[in-house]
Amino acid sequence: EVQLVESGGGLVQPGGSLRLSCAASEFTFNNYYMSWVRQPPGKGLEWVANINQDGSEKYYVDSVKGRFTISRDNAKNSLYLQMNSLRADDTAVYYCARGYCSGGSCSVPPQYWGQGTLVTVSS
């Protein structure tokens, strides 16, 4: 069974930094696109960023561009999100999500999700 386990969330002051990690197991990690998706308390889902299989292509939602960096280490089966210059509106549960493969090609949209890690930005 596909496993995605996020870690690194917590309470941080505005302007601070955090690095989220996602440990992946039970699938061939370097075959799949990976994404970060967040959900503010009581609100809807928001796509944050995604990365292709070898890490050469990365895309971000405009609100985090220049502040967040998505990366992966295929040797460690791990996905990361470096978050800098954090703001109160970055407060959310952050989900790590794996794309899917169908008909011999692989795509970004998430098929499997972790349980999320809560990031709270507050003084």
Next chain:
Amino acid sequence: SYELTQPPSVSVSPGQTARITCSGDALPKKYAYWYQQKSGQAPLLVIYEDNKRPSGIPERFSGSTSGTLATLTISGAQVGDEADYYCYSSDSSGNHRVFGGGTKLTVL
């Protein structure tokens, strides 16, 4: 920035058909995906590539598209289908992803 528009809420009685819509200008060219999220849980993919069901998703869940509108249909809705449902797609470039605002389905 690109947006997908969903109704905030849909309500049906058990056994009825629930239809949840998602409107977006790029949907004629980009696939729609649908996720179910029950309270306190991670999202679950229920429809991919407009109308395909992942393994394990009941046949009562189906998807369709027509022009700029994607629709998730739940035939014979059950109380256990109560959840928030989100559509997901990309802008015309394919590089930026977006979720709709979500629709709360009530079955009672």
